[in-house]
Amino acid sequence: MRLLVLAIALLSSAISGFAAPPNIVLIISDDAGYADFGFHGSKVMRTPHLDKLAEQSMRFEQAYVTAAVCGPSRAGLFTGRYQQRFGFEENNVPGYMSESCLPDDEMGLPLDQTTVADHMKTLGYRTALIGKWHQGNADRFHPLKRGFDEFYGFRGGARSYFALRDAEKLTRKEDRMERGFGEFTEPDRYATDVFADETIAFIERNRDVPFFVVLSFNAVHAPMQGEAEDLKQFPELSGKRKQLAAMTLAMDRGCGNVLKCLTKLGLEENTMVVFTNDNGGPSDSNASINTPLSGTKANHLEGGIRVPFLMRWPGVTPAGSVYPHPISTLDLLPTFVSAGGGDVASLKQIDGVDLHPHLTGNEEDRPHQTLYWKKESRGAIRDGDWKLLRFPDRPAELYDLRNDISEHNNLAEKYPDRVRAMYKQLFDWELTLDRPRWQLKRQYEGAAMKRMDDYRN
Structure with missing residues (x-):
């Protein structure tokens, strides 16, 4: 059956203009600052492998996520739909920060939602998620039940970069490292390195078939835990900034090792590589910097929702090029499906668009005239x-x-008619959404507003 599906995918790809279905590697960093990459101008953070990838890729100047925090952002990416359409509003799940009549185990990506992994598997791809899941802790939300053939990582939203102690295994079950379904074993090395190595092993096992792998780092999310040798590389730094630099260096090293693996196996020319981040950097908790953007994680200023985004797609994205128009991580699902030979027109109720014609110049209009965000x-x-x-x-x-990427000049009083029209446009979109399945406790909503005010540029 898998061979039949693969044959159909190959035929479909040939018809749609692709020589063969490309392998797809999607790399997601976690809570990284917009300015904390060499390819975005950082002189402190060392990201030589990602900088080289940027030179080989198309860099997107205006790439957005659908939420300013991790879980909902990933829900939008995995489904190609605004997550508010199925009640997964801008609140992480499950956990202590949420208010809900639902127990924790009921919080997760609803089972009636089709994921990008479901689609790619149907197209004959071998699929894997390596690293952070954060789409529900209960068994029924498990990655292996959401379209992924293989899983190594943890179900929750954050965990130690080192092996959990016995007490932590009992109190934070969702943070235990897991292989497949139910095989829990803690890593003997730094987690970021382990995730990269697991991704490489998956690629090596599946070099002869189309594969789709999500390398979902928890780096550089708190806790701030750099590896000892990496910390030594930054004697001029201290505190959280030093930890962040070490954690970023490890993540870059992991990305470099994955990219080297593709080259070594001769897969580089038929593999699409995408690197992005799940939301803006939380400057207060991990010392990240989002300059020139105002704001941080958890708010809708540009610093909370605009993210780094690189795409290396041989034959499609010219090396060293820049795409100027707004895109969304919603667009990844239809773009991947299209690249894999699928029929994008058959995708129902998605909000993302296939980027391929926009990247090649066949479609000159913006992928999105309008983008939306909502959190209560x-x-x-x-x-x-x-x-x-x-x-x-x-x-x-x-x-x-x-003219104002840093959102310094509030023009609301100057253009009241535009304010009214856009306010109404936002409300009309909200009328199409489901009620939130859970909400953030009020104390955290207040904290999000304070963080916004404290970190405006």
Whole structure:
């Protein structure tokens, strides 16, 4: 059956203009700062392998996630749909920060949602998730039941980079390292290195078939735990910034090892590699920097939702090129399906678009005229280059992102008609959404507003 599916995928790819279905490697960093990469101008963080990837890739100047925190952002990416459409609003799951009549085990990516891994598996791909899941801890939400053939990682949202102690294994079961389903074994090395090595092993095992692998780092999410040898590389730094630099260096090394594996196996020319981040950096908790963007993780200023994004797709994305228009991680699912020979037109109720015609110049319009974000009473809408932010504790703000990427010049009073129109446009979109299945405790909503104010540029 798998051979039949693969044959169909090969035929479909040939018809659609691709020589063969490309392998796909999606690398996701966690809580990284927008400015904390060499390819975005950092002189402190050392990311030589990602910088080289950027030279070989198309870099996207305006790439967005669908949420300013990890779990919902990943839910949007995995489904190609605004996660609010199925009640997975901008609150992480499960856990102590949420308010819900549901027990923790009921919180997760709803089972009626089709994932990108489901689609790629149907197209004949061998699929894997390595690293952080954060889409539900209960067995029924497990990656192996959501389209992934292989899994090595942890079900929760954050964990130690070193082996858990026995007491931690009992109190934080979702953080235990797991191979496949139910085989729990703690790593004997630094987790970031282990995740990269597991990805390499998956690629080596599946070199002769199309593969789709998500390398889902928990780096550089707290806890701030750099590996000892990496910490020594930054004697000029201290505190969280030193830890962040070491953790970033390890993540870059892991990315470099994966990329070297593709070259060694002769797979580089038929493998699409995407690198991105799940939300903006939380500057207070991990010392990340989002400059020139204002804001941080957990708010809808650009620093919370605009992320680094590289795509190396041989034959499609010219090396060293820059894509100027807004895109969304919603677009990854249809783009991957299209590249794999699938029929994008058959994808129902998705919000993402196939980027291929936009990247080749066959489609000159923007992939998205309008993008939306929502978290309870907070919300944001980008229409063209205008962006409106709605808050629970102050009047709405309006920015012209073409001329004000740092969101310094609030134009709401100057253009009240535009504010009213965009406010109504945001509300009309909200009328199409499901009720949230859970919400953030009020104390954390207040903390998110304070973080926004404290970290405006």
